[in-house]
Amino acid sequence: MVGPLIPMGVIPQAWDNVFAVLLGMGFGFTLEASGFSSSRKIIGTFFGYDFVVLKVFFTAAITAMLGLLYMSYTGLVEFSMLYIQPTYVTSAIVGGIVMGIGFSMGGYCPGTSFCAVAIGKLDALVFTIGMLVGILIFSESFPVFEKMYNSSFLGPKLVTDSLGISKGLFAFLLVFAAVGMFWGATWVEHKVKKVEY
Amino acid sequence: MNSKKNTGTFYLNPYLGGVFLGLVLMMTFYFTGRGLGASGAAKSTVVAAVNAVSHEHAEKSHYYGKFVTDDQHPMNTWLVFEVVGVLAGAFLSGLFFNRLKLKVEHSPKITSRRRLIFAVSGGILFGIGSQLAKGCTSGAALSGMAVLSLAGFITMMAIFGTAFIFAWVFKKNWI
Numbered sequence: 001m002v003g004p005l006i007p008m009g010v011i012p013q014a015w016d017n018v019f020a021v022l023l024g025m026g027f028g029f030t031l032e033a034s035g036f037s038s039s040r041k042i043i044g045t046f047f048g049y050d051f052v053v054l055k056v057f058f059t060a061a062i063t064a065m066l067g068l069l070y071m072s073y074t075g076l077v078e079f080s081m082l083y084i085q086p087t088y089v090t091s092a093i094v095g096g097i098v099m100g101i102g103f104s105m106g107g108y109c110p111g112t113s114f115c116a117v118a119i120g121k122l123d124a125l126v127f128t129i130g131m132l133v134g135i136l137i138f139s140e141s142f143p144v145f146e147k148m149y150n151s152s153f154l155g156p157k158l159v160t161d162s163l164g165i166s167k168g169l170f171a172f173l174l175v176f177a178a179v180g181m182f183w184g185a186t187w188v189e190h191k192v193k194k195v196e197y
Numbered sequence: 198m199n200s201k202k203n204t205g206t207f208y209l210n211p212y213l214g215g216v217f218l219g220l221v222l223m224m225t226f227y228f229t230g231r232g233l234g235a236s237g238a239a240k241s242t243v244v245a246a247v248n249a250v251s252h253e254h255a256e257k258s259h260y261y262g263k264f265v266t267d268d269q270h271p272m273n274t275w276l277v278f279e280v281v282g283v284l285a286g287a288f289l290s291g292l293f294f295n296r297l298k299l300k301v302e303h304s305p306k307i308t309s310r311r312r313l314i315f316a317v318s319g320g321i322l323f324g325i326g327s328q329l330a331k332g333c334t335s336g337a338a339l340s341g342m343a344v345l346s347l348a349g350f351i352t353m354m355a356i357f358g359t360a361f362i363f364a365w366v367f368k369k370n371w372i
Contacts, residue, residue: 004230011228017278019228024282025289026221027233027335032290034214039302039316043371046364052211057339059215060222064343067223076227083231085332085341087348092337095330096355099323103356104363106319107371109334110327111235111283113320118284119291120299123316130317131236134324135243142260145329157347167345182212195372197302 003077028115037116039107039123040197046104048192051185058178065174069167084156091149106130205295222343231275232340236327238280240264245271260328276336304371315370330355 005011006019034056035041044050071077103109106127108116113131116124138145154162160170201207209217225233244264248255248271255261264271291297303312327333330352332341338356341349364371 003227005228007230016229016275019225020275020278021282021285023221023225023228023233024279025286026224026282027218027279028283028286028288029290030209030214030218030221030286031283032287032296033209033294034211034218035208037287037291037296040304040371043364046361047368047372049372052208052214055211056215056218059212060218061339061342063216063219064222064226065345067219068226068343071223071227079344081230082226082344084344085337085346085348087346087351088331089351091329091331092348092351093355095326095328096352097359098326098329099333099352100326100356100359100361101363102319102322102324102326103334103360104319104367105315105370106323107316108319108323109235109356110239110323111233111333111335114235114280114283115287118287119296122299122301123303123312126313127316127320127323128239130320131239131324131327132243132320133317134321134326135236135240135328136247136324137321138325138328139243139247139258139260142258146259149329154347158345159347159350160345162347170345197304 002075003071004081007081008078027111028118031112032115032119036112037119037121037124038197039116039121040195042112043104043107044195044197047195048185048188049195051182051189054185055182058181062171062175062178066171069171084158087154087157088150089152089154091151094148102134202294205298207294219343222340225340226343229275232336232343233279234276234332234336234340235280235283236324236333237274237276237336239324240328241271241274241277304369307370311370315367 001010006016035052041050042053045053072079108127113124113127160167222233244261248265255265301309330337338349338353
C-alpha cells in the first residue's frame with residue numbers, strides 16, 4: 001500500500017483523528033520513558049552531565065529520515081505527498097532564538113512539558129500556562145510581528161536543494177555527524193561531575 | 198531494572214528510545230502524511246478561547262483569522278487529538294515506571310518559587326517563539342528534519358544553539 005495512507009485515500013479520512021490519538025500516545029509514552037518529563041534531565045545536555053536529549057532527538061530524526069527515504073526509494077511512500085514545513089528564513093531563526101532562551105529558562109519545550117504535566121510536574125503545568133499566555137501575547141500583537149512573520153519566504157524547500165547535494169549523500173553525512181556527536185557526548189559525560197537530580 | 202523501576206529512576210536506553218520515537222514519527226508520516234507536533238495544540242486552545250470570548254475579534258484578527266472557520270470548531274484539529282494521546286501515553290509511562298507524583302522539580306540551590314517564575318517566563322517565550330517559527334521542537338525541528346525540510350534544520354540549530362548559550366547564563370537555576 002503506497003503511503004501516506006490517509007491522504008492517498010487508502011484509509012478513509014474519518015480515521016485521521018483516531019490515528020492522531022494513537023500516534024500521540026506512542027509519542028508521549030516514548031518521550032516520558034526516555035526521561036523527557038524531567039527538566040533537569042533535559043537541561044543536562046547543555047552542561048554535559050546527561051546527553052539524553054541529544055541522543056534521543058538525533059537518533060529519532062535519523063531513524064525517521066532513513067525510514068522515509070527507504071520507503072520512498074522502494075515506492076512504499078510518495079515523498080511529494082508528505083507535508084514539508086515551508087521555510088521563512090527570518091522568522092525561523094528569530095523564533096528559534098526566542099524558543100532557545102525560553103528553553104534554557106523553563107527547561108521544557110511544548111511536547112516535553114505536556115509529558116511532564118501528565119506525570120504531575122507542577123513546574124511543567126506553570127510552563128504550559130506561560131506558553132498559552134505567550135501565544136496570546138503574540139496573537140494580540142501580531143501586527144508588530146506580521147512583516148517578519150511573512151518575510152524571506154522560500155516555500156516548502158528541502159535542505160538538500162539549498163545545499164545542492166543528493167538526499168542519500170545528505171543522509172550519510174548527517175548519520176556520520178550524529179555518530180561523531182554521540183561519541184563526543186559520551187566522552188564529555190565521563191569527564192563531567194555527576195549531578196544528582 | 199526492577200530496583201530502578203521501583204524508585205522511578207528507570208529510563209529507556211537513549212538510542213533505543215530514539216529509535217522508537219523515530220519509528221512513531223515515520224509511521225505518523227506513513228499514515229497521515231504529516232509529522233508530530235505540540236505547540237499547535239496550544240495555539241488551537243488560545244484561538245478557541247479568544248473565539249469564545251469574542252467571535253468578532255477573532256474573525257477580524259489577521260492571526261486568529263487564519264484558524265477560525267465557520268464550519269469547524271477551533272479545537273477540532275489533528276494536533277489537539279494528537280496531544281490528548283501524548284498526555285495519555287506519558288501518563289501510562291509514568292504509571293508503568295512509577296513516576297506519578299505531584300511536585301515542583303528544581304535544583305536544591307534554588308527555591309520552588311524561583312523555579313516557577315523561571316518556568317512561566319520560559320513558557321511565555323516558547324509560546325511567542327513557536328508562533329513566529331510556525332512550530333516548536335517537535336513540529337518544526339524534529340518532524341521537519343525527518344522530511345529534510347530546510348526550515349526544520351534552521352529552527353533546530355537556532356533553538357539548540359541559543360539554549361546552549363543561555364543555559365550557562367541561567368546556570369545557577371540548574372546545577
